[in-house]
Amino acid sequence: xxxxxxxxxxxxxxxxxxxxxxxxxxxxxxxxxxxxxxxxLESLTKNTSELKLSVDTSWVLITGFLxxxxxxxxxxxxxxxxxxxxxxxxLTENFIDAAxxxxxxxxTGFAIAFGTTSNGFFGVDGFxxxxxxxxxxxxxxYAMGSGGSTAPVNTLTLFFFQFAFSATASTITTxxxxxxxxxxxxxxxxxxxxxxxxPIVVHWVWNNGGWLYKLNFHDFAGDAAVHTVGGWTALxxxxxxxxxxxRVWGQIPPAHNLGYATIGTxxxxxxxYGFNAGSTLTLSNPGLVGLIVVNTTIxxxxxxxxxxxxxxxxxxxxxxxxxxxxxxAGLVGVTAGCAYVMPWASALIGAVAGVLVLVVVDIIxxxxxxxxxxxxxxxxxxxxxxxxxxxxxxxxxxxxxxxxGLFLGGGFDLLGVQLGGEVAIIIFVVIFSFLMxxxxxxxxxxxxxxxxxxxxIDVYEHGASAWPDVYPIDDLQFDEEEE
Numbered sequence: 372x373x374x375x376x377x378x379x380x381x382x383x384x385x386x387x388x389x390x391x392x393x394x395x396x397x398x399x400x401x402x403x404x405x406x407x408x409x410x411x412l413e414s415l416t417k418n419t420s421e422l423k424l425s426v427d428t429s430w431v432l433i434t435g436f437l438x439x440x441x442x443x444x445x446x447x448x449x450x451x452x453x454x455x456x457x458x459x460x461x462l463t464e465n466f467i468d469a470a471x472x473x474x475x476x477x478x479t480g481f482a483i484a485f486g487t488t489s490n491g492f493f494g495v496d497g498f499x500x501x502x503x504x505x506x507x508x509x510x511x512x513y514a515m516g517s518g519g520s521t522a523p524v525n526t527l528t529l530f531f532f533q534f535a536f537s538a539t540a541s542t543i544t545t546x547x548x549x550x551x552x553x554x555x556x557x558x559x560x561x562x563x564x565x566x567x568x569x570p571i572v573v574h575w576v577w578n579n580g581g582w583l584y585k586l587n588f589h590d591f592a593g594d595a596a597v598h599t600v601g602g603w604t605a606l607x608x609x610x611x612x613x614x615x616x617x618r619v620w621g622q623i624p625p626a627h628n629l630g631y632a633t634i635g636t637x638x639x640x641x642x643x644y645g646f647n648a649g650s651t652l653t654l655s656n657p658g659l660v661g662l663i664v665v666n667t668t669i670x671x672x673x674x675x676x677x678x679x680x681x682x683x684x685x686x687x688x689x690x691x692x693x694x695x696x697x698x699x700a701g702l703v704g705v706t707a708g709c710a711y712v713m714p715w716a717s718a719l720i721g722a723v724a725g726v727l728v729l730v731v732v733d734i735i736x737x738x739x740x741x742x743x744x745x746x747x748x749x750x751x752x753x754x755x756x757x758x759x760x761x762x763x764x765x766x767x768x769x770x771x772x773x774x775x776g777l778f779l780g781g782g783f784d785l786l787g788v789q790l791g792g793e794v795a796i797i798i799f800v801v802i803f804s805f806l807m808x809x810x811x812x813x814x815x816x817x818x819x820x821x822x823x824x825x826x827x828i829d830v831y832e833h834g835a836s837a838w839p840d841v842y843p844i845d846d847l848q849f850d851e852e853e854e
Contacts, residue, residue: 423523423655424523424524426654427523427524427652427653427654427655428524428525428528430649430651430652430653430654431524431528431529431532431649431652431653432528432531432532433645433649434532434644434645434646434648434649435528435531435532435535435645435649436645437641437642437644437645437646437649438532438535438536438539438642438645438646438649439469439535439538440638440641440642440645441535441539441638441639441642441643441645441646442465442466442468442469442538442539442542443635443638444635444636444637444638444639444641444642445465445539445542445543445545445546445635445639446461446462446465446466446635447631447632447634447635447638448546448631448632448635448636448639448695448744449461449465449545449546449549449635449743449744450462450465450628450631450635450837451626451627451628451629451630451631451632451633451634451635452546452626452627452632452692452743452744453549453550453626453627453743453744454550454615454624454627455627455628455837455838456550456827456828456829456830457549457550457827457828457829458627458628458829458837458838459829459833459835459836459837460549460550460554460828460829460832460833461545461549461550462837463554463832463833464545464549464552464554464557465542465545467557467558467561468538468541468542468545468557468561469538469542471541471558471561471562471565472534472537472538472541472561472562472564472565473534473538473565474562474565475537475561475562475563475564475565475566476530476533476534476537476565476566476570477499477500477530477534478498478499478566479498479566479567479570480534480537480565480566480567480569480570481497481500481517481530481533481534481570482494482495482496482497482498482499482570483566483567483570483571483574484519484533484569484570484571484573484574484577484578485497485517485518485519485520485529485533485573485574485577485578486498486502486517486518486519486578487518487519487580488518488519488574488578488580488581490582491574491575491580491581491582491584491585492571492574492575492581492582493570493571493574494518494519494570494574494578496518497517497518497526500526500527500530502514502517502518502526503525503526503527503530513525513526513527514526516529517529519574519578519579519580519581520577520578520579521579522652523652523653523655524652524653529652532649532652533573536573536593536596536597536646537564537565537569537570537573538565539593539597539601539646540564540565540569540597540600540601540604541560541561541564541565541569541601542601543597543598543601543602543604543605543746543750544560544561544564544601544604544605544608544746545557545561546605546742546743546744546746547605547606547608547609547742547743547744547746547747548605548608548609548612549743549744550615550743550828551612551613551614551615551616551818551819551823551824551828552608552612552817552818552819553816553817553818553819553820554819554832555816556811556816556817556818559811559816560608560807560808560811563807564600564604564807568600568604568800568803568804568807569596569597569600571799572595572596572599572600572796572799572800573596575588575792575795575796576588576590576595576596576792576796577590577596583792583795586788586791586792587770587771587772587774587785587788588788588789588792589707589708589711589758589761589762589765589770589771589785589788589789590707590758590761590792591647591650591663591706591707591708591709591710591711592646592647592650592706592707592709592710593646593650593706593707594703594704594706594707594708594754594755594757594758595707595754595758595792595793595796597706597750597754598703598706598750598751598753598754598757599750599751599754599755599758599793599796599797599800600796600800601746601750601751601754602746602747602749602750602751602752602754603747603751603797603800603801603804604800604804605742605746605747605750605751606735606740606742606746606747606751607801607804607805607808608804608808609740609741609742609746609747610740611805611808611809611812611817612741612808612817612818613741613818614739614740614741615741615743615824616824616825618741620736620739621736623732623736624743626692629691629692632691632692632695633691633695636695636698636699639699639702640671640698640699640702643667643671643702643706644664644667646706647663647664647666647667647705647706647709647710648660648663648664648667650663650710651663651710659710662709662710662714662769663709663710665714665717666705666708666709666710666712666714666717667702667705667709667717669705669714669717669718669721670701670702670704670705670709670717670718670720670721670724671698671699671701671702671705671721672698672701672721673701673717673718673719673721673722673725674697674698674699674700674701674702674704674721674722674724674725674728675694675695675697675698675701675725676697676722676725677697677701677721677722677723677724677725677726678693678694678696678697678698678700678725678726678728678729679693679694679697681693681725681726681729682694682729693729696728696729696732696745696748696749697724697725697726697728697729698725699728699749700721700724700725700727700728700748700749700753701720701721701722701724701725701753703724703749703750703753703754703756703757704720704721704723704724704727704753704756704757704760705717705720705721705724705757705760706754706757707754707757707758707760707761708720708757708760708761708764708765710769711761711764711765711766711769711770712760712761712764712765712766712769712776713764713766716760716764716766719764720756720757720760720764723756724753724756724757727748727752727753727756728745728748728749728752728753729748731745731747731748731751731752732745732748735747735748755793755797758789758790758792758793759786759789759790759793761776761785761789762776762777762785762786762787762788762789762790763776763777763778763786764776764778764779765779765781765785766779767779767781770785772785819831819832
């Protein structure tokens with residue numbers, strides 16, 4: 372009897388659900404028909420589309436602001452790691468590089484990077500943002516995306532977001548060339564990087580007509596386009612410049628203010644959430660955004676821990692500088708694959724990067740190339756690691772072509788493209804950098820005047836000192852006049 376009662380209840384529940392559904396359908400069918408007839412439904416669809424555009428634009432701008440704020444992080448980090456006689460010069464170069472890069476990006480950079488492609492190598496339209504606006508009967512209309520990008524935001528928003536990336540590339544170079552670069556030379560190479568070199572690589576990697584893009588080269592947020600470019604340019608610049616005065620090989624000059632360096636590193640870590648997560652250019656896939664944020668955080672953490680442990684076993688001391696660079700190494704290492712790998716892979720990538728950065732610092736020192744902040748070790752070496760890591764750990768559910776990395780059973784297809792693309796970018800950047808810096812050097816504008824080595828570049832180039840109470844400039848200027 373109980374079973375019969377239960378069945379009756381089930382039938383009644385089903386009947387009631389069907390009846391309610393039919394009533395709702397009957398009630399709303401006339402309203403839907405009226406909406407279609409009067410155009411209200413079309414208006415609703417349009418409003419939804421406009422809302423999505425507003426959300427995506429807000430997301431890209433906010434994350435772009437974070438990436439731009441990384442300029443402050445670089446300035447603080449580099450100012451803390453150089454000697455006190457070069458602090459003002461380092462801060463000045465970091466500050467002005469952003470302004471110079473903006474002009475370069477506006478004139479030619481953005482067009483070369485995201486303009487309509489020419490055989491997959493560079494863009495040919497959109498100079499001075501000429502394609503960003505159209506006028507119709509006196510009303511201004513804003514173009515979406517660009518000739519080489521289907522970004523879900525307008526051209527101006529995409530321009531700003533990518534400008535912040537461009538500024539990062541030249542700032543990386545500034546760190547490796549700190550304390551002995553002629554300020555005029557810095558202005559020249561920052562402009563050239565933002566106007567020509569960096570945009571060409573971006574076109575290859577991120578323009579939908581770029582030759583590497585078409586090969587399904589994976590670089591989600593810039594290990595190749597930003598960090599490889601900045602890191603290898605920095606190495607060539609530091610090599611051609613020569614070492615800082617009084618440099619003793621095997622004894623890296625100590626950072627003059629680790630407080631600055633720590634603050635700078637934390638700002639960079641914070642800004643990296645804009646760097647990586649913002650590269651989605653949309654919030655339409657919140658799960659992916661969450662994965663990117665988690666991967667970014669894990670890699671930074673394991674990078675710092677691995678660096679601390681490695682350096683402790685070498686010297687039985689916990690060196691802050693090594694931990695800071697370890698976290699940055701982890702962040703760089705996961706930048707290419709933050710959207711393509713699982714969290715366990717991010718942990719491994721960060722740990723390897725945290726050790727790799729310290730090993731490469733020793734190698735660069737052995738080659739007697741003076742890199743005051745370890746720019747190549749952090750960005751060049753770990754940028755290459757990040758590109759290779761996608762080929763090793765890329766998850767088929769996440770990669771754009773649904774191919775797995777080598778260690779996930781995907782064979783060498785994805786890894787081969789990653790390696791080939793990275794080698795091509797390095798060759799181009801190294802050749803371009805030698806030509807660029809070699810030309811500046813031939814003009815006598817690469818290395819600062821030898822007098823700056825004697826009295827300090829801050830005094831010589833800027834007539835200022837970051838610490839006038841312990842490093843007064845009046846006496847130094849007086850000594851110069853006496854001689």
